[in-house]
Amino acid sequence: MQSMVQTHDLAKTFRRPDGSEVQAVKGIELEIHKGEIFSLLGPNGAGKTTTISMISGLLEPTRGDALIGGHSISKQPLQAKRLIGVVPQEIALYPSLNARQNLEFFGKMYDLGGSVLSSRVDEVLSFIELTDRQKDKVDTFSGGMKRRLNVGVGLLHRPELVFMDEPTVGIDPQSRRRILDTVKQLRDEQGMTVLYTTHLMEEAQELSDRVGIIDHGEVIALGTQGELIQRVGEEDQLAFTVGDQAVAPELLQQIRDEVQGVTRASYDPPRPEGESSTNTSGLIVIHAKRGRKALPDIIQITNRAGIEIQSVEVREPDLEAVFLNLTGRALRD
Amino acid sequence: MRKILTIAWKEIYTTFTDRNLVLIMVASPLVLSTIVALAFGGLGSGDVPIADIPIAVVNHDQPGPLGFSYGSIFVSLLVPGSSGSEIELPACQLFEQDQSGPAAVTLFDLTEAVEFDESMASSLVASGELDFQHLVPGNQAYVEGVAKAAVERGIYTAALIIPEDFTQRISYLPMVHPVLEQTGITVYANRGSPIASEVVRSIAEGITNQIAAGNIAMASSFEELQASFGPASLGQVDFESAFGCAFSPAGNTVGLDSQTIEGSSDGGATQGILVFVGSAQAMFFALFTAQFGVLGLHNERRQGTLQRMVVSPTPRSAILAGNLGGVFLTVVFQLLVLILALTLVGSLLQGRFDFIWGDNLPLLAGLLLSVALAVSGFGILLAAIVRSPEQGNILAPITNMALGVLGGAFGFTLPRIAGAFSLVYWGREAFQKLAEGDTDIGLNLLVLLIQGALMYLLGVWLFNRRFEVA
Numbered sequence: 001m002q003s004m005v006q007t008h009d010l011a012k013t014f015r016r017p018d019g020s021e022v023q024a025v026k027g028i029e030l031e032i033h034k035g036e037i038f039s040l041l042g043p044n045g046a047g048k049t050t051t052i053s054m055i056s057g058l059l060e061p062t063r064g065d066a067l068i069g070g071h072s073i074s075k076q077p078l079q080a081k082r083l084i085g086v087v088p089q090e091i092a093l094y095p096s097l098n099a100r101q102n103l104e105f106f107g108k109m110y111d112l113g114g115s116v117l118s119s120r121v122d123e124v125l126s127f128i129e130l131t132d133r134q135k136d137k138v139d140t141f142s143g144g145m146k147r148r149l150n151v152g153v154g155l156l157h158r159p160e161l162v163f164m165d166e167p168t169v170g171i172d173p174q175s176r177r178r179i180l181d182t183v184k185q186l187r188d189e190q191g192m193t194v195l196y197t198t199h200l201m202e203e204a205q206e207l208s209d210r211v212g213i214i215d216h217g218e219v220i221a222l223g224t225q226g227e228l229i230q231r232v233g234e235e236d237q238l239a240f241t242v243g244d245q246a247v248a249p250e251l252l253q254q255i256r257d258e259v260q261g262v263t264r265a266s267y268d269p270p271r272p273e274g275e276s277s278t279n280t281s282g283l284i285v286i287h288a289k290r291g292r293k294a295l296p297d298i299i300q301i302t303n304r305a306g307i308e309i310q311s312v313e314v315r316e317p318d319l320e321a322v323f324l325n326l327t328g329r330a331l332r333d
Numbered sequence: 334m335r336k337i338l339t340i341a342w343k344e345i346y347t348t349f350t351d352r353n354l355v356l357i358m359v360a361s362p363l364v365l366s367t368i369v370a371l372a373f374g375g376l377g378s379g380d381v382p383i384a385d386i387p388i389a390v391v392n393h394d395q396p397g398p399l400g401f402s403y404g405s406i407f408v409s410l411l412v413p414g415s416s417g418s419e420i421e422l423p424a425c426q427l428f429e430q431d432q433s434g435p436a437a438v439t440l441f442d443l444t445e446a447v448e449f450d451e452s453m454a455s456s457l458v459a460s461g462e463l464d465f466q467h468l469v470p471g472n473q474a475y476v477e478g479v480a481k482a483a484v485e486r487g488i489y490t491a492a493l494i495i496p497e498d499f500t501q502r503i504s505y506l507p508m509v510h511p512v513l514e515q516t517g518i519t520v521y522a523n524r525g526s527p528i529a530s531e532v533v534r535s536i537a538e539g540i541t542n543q544i545a546a547g548n549i550a551m552a553s554s555f556e557e558l559q560a561s562f563g564p565a566s567l568g569q570v571d572f573e574s575a576f577g578c579a580f581s582p583a584g585n586t587v588g589l590d591s592q593t594i595e596g597s598s599d600g601g602a603t604q605g606i607l608v609f610v611g612s613a614q615a616m617f618f619a620l621f622t623a624q625f626g627v628l629g630l631h632n633e634r635r636q637g638t639l640q641r642m643v644v645s646p647t648p649r650s651a652i653l654a655g656n657l658g659g660v661f662l663t664v665v666f667q668l669l670v671l672i673l674a675l676t677l678v679g680s681l682l683q684g685r686f687d688f689i690w691g692d693n694l695p696l697l698a699g700l701l702l703s704v705a706l707a708v709s710g711f712g713i714l715l716a717a718i719v720r721s722p723e724q725g726n727i728l729a730p731i732t733n734m735a736l737g738v739l740g741g742a743f744g745f746t747l748p749r750i751a752g753a754f755s756l757v758y759w760g761r762e763a764f765q766k767l768a769e770g771d772t773d774i775g776l777n778l779l780v781l782l783i784q785g786a787l788m789y790l791l792g793v794w795l796f797n798r799r800f801e802v803a
Contacts, residue, residue, distance in 0.1 A: 056644045081646040092637030109645035
């Protein structure tokens with residue numbers, strides 16, 4: 001598979017005003033394939049933006065390098081930058097210019113001009129559904145419209161590679177959905193490679209062909225979602241709703257002993273109304289490898305004990321669980 | 334190059350579509366200049382408080398055939414405790430008013446005159462306040478030259494030069510000097526203080542008129558004496574006691590058309606004020622424009638648009654050049670607008686079109702470009718020093734006020750040695766010189782260009798070193 005981005009020992013150290021140093025990125029090795037959506041997932045402050053800033057040529061690495069389509073971002077920055085489109089985390093637009101003027105200005109920064117620029121601007125305005133508002137100043141736009149225009153500027157020159165740095169931060173669900181659909185469209189219809197950073201596990205799960213999990217400036221896991229989950233050996237979680245029936249500890253021990261793959265079993269009794277809890281029914285929570293396989297045996301044992309199962313939920317492991325497993329912290333911590 | 338122009342155009346466009354910036358750049362100096370013109374230019378009440386006008390009185394006059402010098406009258410009337418004060422005029426106080434009218438004002442209240450002789454000239458040159466090398470001490474031309482230079486530098490508002498044969502030429506004495514000849518008092522006036530200069534000119538005119546009137550009175554008295562008592566009677570007269578009051582302006586006013594006023598303007602005091610205030614304010618506000626423009630880079634960084642340019646295939650040098658180019662052109666445009674608007678205001682007050690900035694348009698254009706370079710250079714230096722727009726917004730007014738004070742932007746001038754550090758001084762002086770028709774602004778242009786280039790280079794170097802884009 002042809003690679004679009006390759007980083008070698010990419011590192012960045014910042015000097016604080018007091019003279020001390022902080023290593024924001026600690027020698028990252030990454031490879032992003034052409035035509036894939038690659039998500040860099042990590043909590044706030046993990047080093048996602050610093051990494052993307054170095055790869056896009058905004059920040060000079062302290063050491064290491066990144067190749068964009070074979071061009072070194074340090075040694076051949078102009079060639080590398082031609083291939084890149086950047087959608088920054090913040091709205092990076094001129095508020096006193098209208099939508100069209102913003103697109104035209106940044107288009108010229110990518111050497112577009114004349115009729116080509118004009119037709120690309122029309123195309124992008126249509127793509128981000130702002131054709132009707134193209135003559136309006138950006139400072140009159142809603143947050144969602146600004147976000148869409150922010151994305152549009154990054155796509156104007158039809159880049160081969162798009163960096164999207166948390167593009168859905170602080171917007172309404174409708175605009176967020178539109179942006180996520182746009183990202184998938186870019187890959188599916190235009191064959192673009194997308195490097196997408198987020199701290200939202202759901203977005204990474206929905207979009208990504210592959211995921212890199214970054215924490216404290218290091219990529220701690222890299223692969224497809226399935227590979228990552230498999231790599232950490234995460235268990236399924238089975239939740240049985242049992243109403244207000246009492247569950248004896250012996251039953252839980254029996255499940256642990258007799259059902260293959262079960263590692264943990266616990267009972268969460270129903271809470272009286274008024275208490276700050278969501279479960280008004282009792283819950284048996286069982287952790288098991290290959291949980292679906294264990295399901296019939298567990299139901300058989302509970303039936304024998306006279307416990308009537310009202311509903312069952314199988315929660316498969318996700319990237320959140322992977323992150324938790326790798327770092328001992330939740331993504332949102 | 335295309336990208337530089339695109340960035341520069343964006344800079345100009347966003348600046349001139351920002352109402353607040355336009356207000357600061359163009360409207361504020363215009364309003365200020367108009368207010369000053371209305372206040373001092375004849376449309377207002379005209380009650381301008383004038384006091385302590387510094388005057389240098391250069392008296393070369395020698396005693397005439399009657400044994401005393403008319404030049405000493407000037408000195409005694411203007412300089413308290415001067416060498417000419419031996420002429421007592423107790424009953425003939427100048428500007429004496431009717432007691433029932435407004436409070437009496439004397440020349441000593443109005444002026445602060447010195448008898449400017451060679452020792453004063455030499456000490457002024459020795460102190461370094463004047464760069465005066467082309468004449469050597471020991472003659473009248475030296476003293477006059479230094480006095481004139483001191484007026485040009487604003488140390489004195491005006492210099493009165495009384496020639497050596499002043500008394501001789503206007504003394505009438507039958508048998509000895511039986512004719513009255515033309516002579517003149519030369520007044521060198523500073524264009525930067527047009528009202529004060531006008532006051533000095535009026536004072537000189539008033540005194541000269543009285544001397545002429547007194548002289549004619551003396552001449553007719555001599556003829557009466559001679560006719561009644563014979564020529565020998567003239568030797569018995571105490572001239573000072575007898576004719577002292579004849580030199581008071583309270584006496585008859587007979588014009589003496591023999592004075593030369595140099596440095597006066599064609600368009601009158603209003604134009605002079607407009608030039609002075611306008612050029613100073615143009616420099617002052619151009620500083621703000623340049624600084625706000627370059628500080629815009631900090632705002633661009635904050636709003637992310639600078640980063641967006643940096644990640645595009647646009648060299649950083651082109652981004653900086655485009656931004657600075659935009660600021661430079663904005664300043665040029667602002668100066669042009671101000672110059673034209675002040676011309677319009679001046680013309681309206683004058684009642685006819687009058688281009689108040691002289692007729693050397695190529696030099697004026699050169700001056701505009703030099704000023705724009707200098708203020709932009711100062712802007713980039715400031716932008717490189719500060720860490721945020723907020724810091725810049727605090728530091729910019731402070732530095733501009735300091736430069737404005739040093740450069741004489743607020744109606745008073747400091748010694749040249751202090752002003753030389755301020756680009757406001759060099760720009761203001763050059764504008765005023767051009768307005769007076771004096772094209773000798775080579776030094777001003779050179780200093781502005783050097784200051785601008787140095788600040789540009791230092792600013793860009795510091796900017797590249799200190800300014801973090803991400």
